[in-house]
Amino acid sequence: xxxxxxxxxxxxxxxxxxxxxxxxxxxxxxxxxxxxxxxxxxxxxxxxxxxxxxxxxx
Numbered sequence: 001x002x003x004x005x006x007x008x009x010x011x012x013x014x015x016x017x018x019x020x021x022x023x024x025x026x027x028x029x030x031x032x033x034x035x036x037x038x039x040x041x042x043x044x045x046x047x048x049x050x051x052x053x054x055x056x057x058x
Contacts, residue, residue, distance in 0.1 A: 015023070027038035 023035060023038045023042065026041060027033050027035045030041070031037035
């Protein structure tokens with residue numbers, strides 16, 4: 001998916017085999033084999049957990 005017009009930074013992730021399997025499982029079960037959607041879902045979960053942990057530390 002090419003989105004240069006959004007003027008956003010890009011990141012590169014190195015994933016373990018276990019993480020790739022989880023992405024594929026989510027993609028198959030919830031997103032009609034769309035790996036990008038599964039990655040967005042996992043990133044959203046991680047950001048929410050991170051935000052909750054930071055609030056708990058305050």
